Every structure is written in C-alpha cells, then in structure tokens.
Amino acid sequence: xxxxxxxxxxxxxxxxxxxxxxxxxxxxxxxxxxxxxxxxxxxxxxxxxxxxxxxxxxxxxxxxxxxxxxxxxxxxxxxxxxxxxxxxxxxxxxxxxxxxxxxxxxxxxxxxxxxxxxxxxxxxxxxxxxxxxxxxxxxxxxxxxxxxxxxxxxxxxxxxxxxxxxxxxxxxxxxxxxxxxxxxxxxxxxxxx
Amino acid sequence: xxxxxxxxxxxxxxxxxxxxxxxxxxxxxxxxxxxxxxxxxxxxxxxxxxxxxxxxxxxxxxxxxxxxxxxxxxxxxxxxxxxxxxxxxxxxxxxxxxxxxxxxxxxxxxxxxxxxxxxxxxxxxxxxxxxxxxxxxxxxxxxxxxxxxxxxxxxxxxxxxxxxxxxxxxxxxxxxxxxxxxxxxxxxxxxxx
DNA sequence: CAGCCAAGTCAACGCTTGTTGGCATAGGGT
DNA sequence: ACCCTATGCCAACAAGCGTTGACTTGGCTG
Numbered sequence: 302x303x304x305x306x307x308x309x310x311x312x313x314x315x316x317x318x319x320x321x322x323x324x325x326x327x328x329x330x331x332x333x334x335x336x337x338x339x340x341x342x343x344x345x346x347x348x349x350x351x352x353x354x355x356x357x358x359x360x361x362x363x364x365x366x367x368x369x370x371x372x373x374x375x376x377x378x379x380x381x382x383x384x385x386x387x388x389x390x391x392x393x394x395x396x397x398x399x400x401x402x403x404x405x406x407x408x409x410x411x412x413x414x415x416x417x418x419x420x421x422x423x424x425x426x427x428x429x430x431x432x433x434x435x436x437x438x439x440x441x442x443x444x445x446x447x448x449x450x451x452x453x454x455x456x457x458x459x460x461x462x463x464x465x466x467x468x469x470x471x472x473x474x475x476x477x478x479x480x481x482x483x484x485x486x487x488x489x490x491x492x493x494x
Numbered sequence: 495x496x497x498x499x500x501x502x503x504x505x506x507x508x509x510x511x512x513x514x515x516x517x518x519x520x521x522x523x524x525x526x527x528x529x530x531x532x533x534x535x536x537x538x539x540x541x542x543x544x545x546x547x548x549x550x551x552x553x554x555x556x557x558x559x560x561x562x563x564x565x566x567x568x569x570x571x572x573x574x575x576x577x578x579x580x581x582x583x584x585x586x587x588x589x590x591x592x593x594x595x596x597x598x599x600x601x602x603x604x605x606x607x608x609x610x611x612x613x614x615x616x617x618x619x620x621x622x623x624x625x626x627x628x629x630x631x632x633x634x635x636x637x638x639x640x641x642x643x644x645x646x647x648x649x650x651x652x653x654x655x656x657x658x659x660x661x662x663x664x665x666x667x668x669x670x671x672x673x674x675x676x677x678x679x680x681x682x683x684x685x686x687x
Numbered sequence: 688c689a690g691c692c693a694a695g696t697c698a699a700c701g702c703t704t705g706t707t708g709g710c711a712t713a714g715g716g717t
Numbered sequence: 718a719c720c721c722t723a724t725g726c727c728a729a730c731a732a733g734c735g736t737t738g739a740c741t742t743g744g745c746t747g
C-alpha cells in the first residue's frame with residue numbers, strides 16, 4: 302500500500318510537532334518522528350531535506366495578535382491575556398518554540414525576532430509612548446512566565462487556575478505595565494494623554 | 495606538574511557550572527567541561543562518577559529566601575524582587591536549572607520541587623490565606639518570566655532595565671498577587687492584618 | 688635510593704544521532 | 718502487458734556522546 306506523498310508529509314509534520322513540543326528541537330529525534338508517523342527516517346530527509354528543514358516546515362509562528370488600537374484603553378490588558386490563553390491551546394507552536402529556545406542561542410534569536418516583529422509592534426502603540434519598549438518587555442516577561450509555568454514546567458497551582466481566574470489576575474498586571482505611571486512616578490517625561 | 499585533587503575538583507565544578515549555564519544539562523558535554531578545566535574527560539568520571547553526579551555536585555539550589563514575616567506587609571513585593579535580582583547575579587544556579595528543566599520532564603520535576611519546598615513555604619505566609627497557593631503560583635510566573643526574558647532569552651528591553659527600574663515595576667505586581675483582593679475583588683475573606 | 692600511591696593520560700568500547708545511496712515495489716497511463 | 722515514476726525501505730556511514738580500563742608519571746615516605 303502506498304500512501305500519497307501529501308498524506309505522508311502531513312503525517313510527518315503532525316508527528317514532528319508532537320515531538321518538538323514534548324522534547325524541544327535538540328532532544329527530539331528524526332527517528333522518533335519517523336516512528337510516530339509509521340515511516341522510515343529516510344522519508345523525513347526526502348521530504349524536508351534535513352532536521353532543520355523539518356523544524357522550519359513544522360513551526361510557523363503567528364501569534365495572530367489582535368489590533369489593540371480598536372480596544373478601549375482600559376481593557377487592553379484583559380484583551381491581551383485572553384487572546385494568549387486561547388492562542389496557546391489552539392496549537393502548541395509556542396510551547397515548541399519555548400522548549401527549543403531555552404538552551405540554544407540560535408533559537409533564542411528566533412524567539413527574540415518573534416518578540417521584535419509581532420509582540421513589540423502590536424503592544425507598543427497601546428503603551429505610554431516615552432517608555433514603550435520597556436513596557437513591551439515587561440509584558441513579555443509576564444506572558445512568557447505564565448506560559449513557562451503553566452505549559453512547560455506545569456507548576457500545579459498555575460495549571461489548576463481557570464482561564465477566567467488567570468485573566469482576572471494577570472490582566473491588571475499587563476494593564477499596569479502598559480498604561481500606569483512609570484516606576485515610582487519618577488519619569489517626568491510621562492504624559493497622561 | 496600535579497595539582498591537588500581538591501584544586502582539580504573545584505576547577506571541574508567551575509567549568510561544569512559554566513557549561514551547564516550556557517547549554518543546559520543535555521547539550522553540555524563532559525568533554526567540553528573537561529577541556530575547559532584543561533583536563534582529561536576521564537578525570538570527571540573519577541571524581542564525580544557520572545555526568546549526573548557532576549550535575550548534582552555542581553548545582554545545589556538554595557534561593558536563600560528571606561523571612562517575609564519580618565517584612566512590613568506593604569513591602570513584601572519589593573523585598574522579593576530585590577532579593578531575586580541580587581540572587582541571580584550571585585551565581586548562575588538558577589539559569590542552569592531553567593535551561594536544564596525546559597525540555598526534560600525529570601528536571602522540570604526538580605524545579606517543581608524547588609518551588610514547592612522553597613518558594614511556596616516562604617511566600618504563602620505572606621499571602622492572603624484562602625488563596626495562598628494560587629498567589630504563590632502567580633508570583634512564580636512573574637519571577638520565572640523575568641528570569642527567562644532577562645538571563646536566558648536576553649530580550650533587549652528587559653536586559654536594558656536597571657535593578658531599580660525592575661524593582662519599581664515588578665514589585666507592585668508581586669504585591670498585587672500576594673495581598674490584593676482576589677480576582678474581581680471576589681474574596682471577601684481577605685483580611686488586612 | 689626504592690617503592691608506593693595519588694594524579695593524570697590514552698585509546699577504545701558501545702550507543703545514538705543525522706544523513707546518505709542503493710535497492711525494492713506498487714500502480715496507473717499507453 | 719509493459720514500463721516508468723513516485724513511494725518507500727534497508728543498511729551503512731561518520732560523528733559525537735558517556736563511560737571504561739589499562740597504562741604512565743610525578744612526588745612524598747620509608
């Protein structure tokens with residue numbers, strides 16, 4: 302029985318995402334992916350050229366961030382965290398990237414690019430302008446930490462929380478980072494517009 | 495020239511911490527550690543038995559968390575984040591554990607134990623009692639995220655911030671997680687003592 | 688000076704990894 | 718019925734890993 306090439310490719314991609322999400326790029330093996338797809342490891346090379354090519358084909362990072370400029374200023378934080386929660390459970394692209402990035406500086410660069418090209422441009426217009434970069438960075442720390450604790454390390458109390466609880470707790474934090482007065486109110490450049 | 499055994503052991507440990515911090519447990523190699531210590535890989539095995547033994551000897555996690563009960567209730571957040579910042583730059587034990595834990599469930603368990611045995615017991619008494627576990631988890635997300643962004647992924651805006659800026663921004667967040675009213679102000683059990 | 692023990696080197700093992708090239712086979716178009 | 722091509726498998730490679738055991742050297746003690 303010979304499957305179609307498209308079917309096999311898709312089966313490999315599914316298995317690859319599974320393995321990359323569980324073990325990260327380096328610990329995931331081509332052989333394990335092939336086994337999960339019920340196929341010979343050589344097929345992976347035929348269709349994707351190399352392990353790196355497989356990764357690139359399997360992982361395309363699109364955070365699908367909403368346009369925050371059409372969100373009421375007071376609800377930006379809640380909107381952001383709600384979006385990320387649903388986005389995380391849509392597929393495990395982000396877990397893959399997290400697991401792969403930690404411990405490899407090249408993949409860290411990959412994630413830095415995601416921050417630079419997707420998070421920063423979306424978040425900064427919603428932030429107080431004079432310190433927008435800092436604020437976007439702070440938002441990233443909270444979101445990264447939540448993802449790490451809940452989906453990677455699986456800290457029990459963080460796993461146990463419901464979406465609504467998380468939104469109610471973390472939303473104000475993001476709001477604080479984006480819109481509140483600077484540290485200690487120490488930035489005279491701050492302008493409430 | 496023959497060094498003393500203690501000197502060699504210590505040189506190996508220093509090199510090991512460096513390698514583990516840079517690459518995590520799995521990607522760090524015994525051979526690289528040995529090379530950095532200007533020594534034969536076999537010496538590592540003689541002194542530490544195995545790579546796992548080396549790791550255990552090189553990494554002992556003591557967060558040295560202060561006693562929060564002697565800190566004014568309003569300053570718990572600032573005290574916590576200030577402590578972690580100085581602790582992180584004291585040595586790179588935590589970076590090692592972070593880099594090693596992501597992508598290996600056994601090491602993730604290790605980090606979960608650190609949370610359970612050190613963070614939770616220290617933080618929970620300072621939190622509102624009826625939801626102490628959740629609150630400790632939230633604190634962990636913010637601290638983990640900051641460490642990941644600043645010391646592992648090295649997001650530029652997060653690296654650029656000074657200690658005082660971070661303390662001023664993140665302190666209130668931790669304070670919020672520990673002491674503020676529950677989500678939606680829904681916990682009437684909160685008591686200001 | 689002889690001998691012994693700690694400190695260190697060396698070569699090799701078994702294993703796993705990504706990757707390659709050659710070989711089988713099925714199946715549809717002519 | 719034939720053949721050609723896409724699909725797939727198998728065996729093997731080179732490299733890197735942790736780990737092992739036997740050997741060499743240096744320096745102190747008697």
